[in-house]
Amino acid sequence: QLSLFRFTVKRPFSTSHSSVDSKEMKKFQLLAHKWWDEEGEYAALHSMNDIRVPFIRDTLLSMRSNYHLGNPLSGMKILDVGCGGGLLSEPLGRLGASVTGIDPVEDNIRTADRHKSFDPVLAKRIEYKSSSLEEIVEESMETFDVIVASEVVEHVADLETFINCCSQVLKPEGSLFITTINKTQLSYVLGIVVAEKIMGIVPEGTHEWEKFVPPEELEHLLESNGFSVKTVNGMLYNPLSGSWSWTESTSLNYAVHAVKAGARAQSHPTDTPETAPAQHSATAATA
Amino acid sequence: APLRSAASAPPLYDVVVSGGGMVGSAMAAVLGHDIHFHDKKIALLEAGPRKNYDHMPDSYSNRVSSISPGSATLLSSCGAWDHVCSLRLKPFRRMQVWDACSEAMIVFEKDDLDDMGYIVENDVIMSALTKQLDAVADRVEVFYRSKAVGYTWPLPSHSCDTSPWVQVELADGRRLQTKLLIGADGHNSVVRKEAEIKNIEHQYDQSAVVATLHLSEATDNNVAWQRFLPTGPIALLPLSDTASSLVWSTSHDHALELLAMDEESFVDSINSAFWSNINHSDFIDTAGAMFRSAISLLKPSGTAVRQLPPSVAKVDPESRAMFPLGMGHATEYVQHRVALIGDAAHRVHPLAGQGVNLGFGDIACLAHHLSAAAFNGSDLGSLKHLLKFETERQRHNVSLIAATDVLKRLYSTTLAPLVLLRTWGLQATNALPPVKVSI
Numbered sequence: 001q002l003s004l005f006r007f008t009v010k011r012p013f014s015t016s017h018s019s020v021d022s023k024e025m026k027k028f029q030l031l032a033h034k035w036w037d038e039e040g041e042y043a044a045l046h047s048m049n050d051i052r053v054p055f056i057r058d059t060l061l062s063m064r065s066n067y068h069l070g071n072p073l074s075g076m077k078i079l080d081v082g083c084g085g086g087l088l089s090e091p092l093g094r095l096g097a098s099v100t101g102i103d104p105v106e107d108n109i110r111t112a113d114r115h116k117s118f119d120p121v122l123a124k125r126i127e128y129k130s131s132s133l134e135e136i137v138e139e140s141m142e143t144f145d146v147i148v149a150s151e152v153v154e155h156v157a158d159l160e161t162f163i164n165c166c167s168q169v170l171k172p173e174g175s176l177f178i179t180t181i182n183k184t185q186l187s188y189v190l191g192i193v194v195a196e197k198i199m200g201i202v203p204e205g206t207h208e209w210e211k212f213v214p215p216e217e218l219e220h221l222l223e224s225n226g227f228s229v230k231t232v233n234g235m236l237y238n239p240l241s242g243s244w245s246w247t248e249s250t251s252l253n254y255a256v257h258a259v260k261a262g263a264r265a266q267s268h269p270t271d272t273p274e275t276a277p278a279q280h281s282a283t284a285a286t287a
Numbered sequence: 288a289p290l291r292s293a294a295s296a297p298p299l300y301d302v303v304v305s306g307g308g309m310v311g312s313a314m315a316a317v318l319g320h321d322i323h324f325h326d327k328k329i330a331l332l333e334a335g336p337r338k339n340y341d342h343m344p345d346s347y348s349n350r351v352s353s354i355s356p357g358s359a360t361l362l363s364s365c366g367a368w369d370h371v372c373s374l375r376l377k378p379f380r381r382m383q384v385w386d387a388c389s390e391a392m393i394v395f396e397k398d399d400l401d402d403m404g405y406i407v408e409n410d411v412i413m414s415a416l417t418k419q420l421d422a423v424a425d426r427v428e429v430f431y432r433s434k435a436v437g438y439t440w441p442l443p444s445h446s447c448d449t450s451p452w453v454q455v456e457l458a459d460g461r462r463l464q465t466k467l468l469i470g471a472d473g474h475n476s477v478v479r480k481e482a483e484i485k486n487i488e489h490q491y492d493q494s495a496v497v498a499t500l501h502l503s504e505a506t507d508n509n510v511a512w513q514r515f516l517p518t519g520p521i522a523l524l525p526l527s528d529t530a531s532s533l534v535w536s537t538s539h540d541h542a543l544e545l546l547a548m549d550e551e552s553f554v555d556s557i558n559s560a561f562w563s564n565i566n567h568s569d570f571i572d573t574a575g576a577m578f579r580s581a582i583s584l585l586k587p588s589g590t591a592v593r594q595l596p597p598s599v600a601k602v603d604p605e606s607r608a609m610f611p612l613g614m615g616h617a618t619e620y621v622q623h624r625v626a627l628i629g630d631a632a633h634r635v636h637p638l639a640g641q642g643v644n645l646g647f648g649d650i651a652c653l654a655h656h657l658s659a660a661a662f663n664g665s666d667l668g669s670l671k672h673l674l675k676f677e678t679e680r681q682r683h684n685v686s687l688i689a690a691t692d693v694l695k696r697l698y699s700t701t702l703a704p705l706v707l708l709r710t711w712g713l714q715a716t717n718a719l720p721p722v723k724v725s726i
Contacts, residue, residue: 053665071325
């Protein structure tokens with residue numbers, strides 16, 4: 001709580017349009033030290049790596065011509081927004097990318113820094129900053145090849161501002177990956193009632209159904225902010241096996257891959273592939 | 288936040304393999320040649336000195352292994368099989384297994400004229416693996432004369448200041464850290480003991496006598512022979528047209544006798560073991576003959592042609608040796624940041640010729656999961672994929688180890704009912720293609 005007040009005092013423009021929701025921050029602060037327990041509160045996020053990392057990796061590889069399978073993301077600069085304890089930053093770093101992980105909760109950054117510090121390769125490849133997305137925009141215009149915002153947009157206060165900032169820090173033709181939860185009756189029953197209150201898959205109070213984002217709304221916001229949506233895939237969590245899989249339906253969880261418009265007016269065939277890149281994606285389900 | 292100074296910490300490896308025998312060396316070589324491990328650091332710890340395999344002696348070594356086609360494929364995947372082929376090996380097409388107490392026999396051979404397996408000297412396999420390890424020396428560091436004396440295990444979900452890695456202490460005081468420790472250090476595995484993994488073990492009151500034998504006359508020699516004597520199975524494994532390797536599992540006392548007797552008596556014992564019918568009884572022979580005619584009524588093409596094993600003329604001096612036999616199975620193959628492979632995980636009786644093949648099977652499975660984990664950017668020591676390896680291999684290994692143990696006990700007796708059971712069982716199995724194929 002103390003760090004929250006310090007945050008408000010230090011940053012005068014936190015009262016202007018900010019995508020950070022202070023109530024949300026408080027929720028995550030309490031669980032800051034639980035990130036790396038693979039069987040603990042964040043178990044579902046750990047196992048989500050099994051589908052989101054290959055999704056990101058294969059999509060990016062399909063857009064590259066020059067890569068080595070031993071270091072597939074080498075040379076890529078990735079921004080992990082809402083990185084938490086670094087659960088997604090670390091695998092991306094291991095695959096060779098230079099990762100910048102940002103999160104408004106200082107305790108999360110502290111946990112992430114400590115966890116990566118034991119591995120010299122990761123310690124060099126990953127940099128963590130306690131910050132909101134808006135705060136880094138000025139110094140990071142068109143800096144990143146890739147942005148990943150996984151399980152984040154359902155927690156932000158202003159989604160349009162968020163997407164706009166993503167666009168600003170992303171290079172032309174850069175990729176944006178989002179995973180989030182749809183706003184449906186099903187997601188209320190399964191995502192809130194069952195997941196939080198009954199089965200405890202997610203700590204209670206983590207999510208607010210009101211802030212869930214339907215894919216149509218997300219796509220619309222992306223397209224009107226200079227992005228071209230390439231892939232939308234449904235994701236399904238099986239609580240019995242503790243594992244995620246891809247699915248046709250986007251009524252619960254889903255993943256999106258969007259590409260920022262290029263600097264050039266003309267687009268070459270190799271630059272913006274129209275076909276769904278990820279091998280395991282079913283049909284590119286839109287509405 | 289205060290960052291741990293990496294400079295003072297012992298060197299960190301992605302994988303440390305403890306034990307530089309055939310299985311440990313192959314594990315390191317396979318990972319070293321895996322594309323997804325291109326930028327990883329692997330260490331192989333071997334307590335003994337580096338051996339010079341440049342010159343293969345003309346005489347055969349007395350330690351050989353029966354290599355299955357699956358194992359050959361694994362060795363191929365890291366480029367070692369080519370070296371084996373260019374050194375020496377003996378493919379065999381057929382296995383004849385029979386009982387000393389009856390006429391019952393079972394023959395294994397492939398329908399197509401493919402090789403069933405290969406008899407290869409262990410030194411040849413080591414020479415090939417050493418070459419392939421040298422080829423990836425930028426990724427795989429081999430530490431010779433480096434016995435690991437202590438391991439420190441991390442806590443599963445690590446707290447603030449303790450290292451999340453496994454700490455390894457060598458005899459000379461050097462220390463290493465690793466994200467995954469693979470124990471390939473044999474049936475008395477230190478890794479397994481230090482990890483406090485319970486091991487179900489049983490010493491057979493048998494030892495295996497090995498020797499290199501010279502046949503009375505040159506022959507195609509592409510058949511592996513095994514006869515079950517009441518004291519234990521005797522096997523003749525082909526090395527060349529004129530030489531075969533002996534593996535004779537028998538009581539400790541008999542093994543000592545065999546080692547002590549002069550060469551002529553030794554050769555006589557072997558020939559007598561393969562040819563003598565002293566253990567037959569009229570009762571069993573009649574019962575067996577009856578069963579055989581019953582089968583031929585139902586299935587005319589019943590049993591295969593019985594070949595005669597070659598007779599032995601000489602034994603290589605200095606080639607006789609013996610080693611005790613036992614059975615063992617670890618209750619767990621994996622723990623957080625630890626995996627056991629080969630004899631460290633399971634030890635079998637040589638009667639099935641499976642020992643090292645089980646180890647190579649472990650390697651194929653573990654390497655598959657580690658390769659996928661590396662390509663997913665996962666923490667290599669994570670139980671998630673280690674448990675998949677354990678499940679797959681235990682499922683495969685347990686039934687084979689149990690069956691081998693049962694066979695060993697079943698064939699260790701002359702009691703009529705059990706002999707009858709196994710005689711009929713063997714005859715039935717020989718006549719039924721589906722059962723034979725699955726073996």
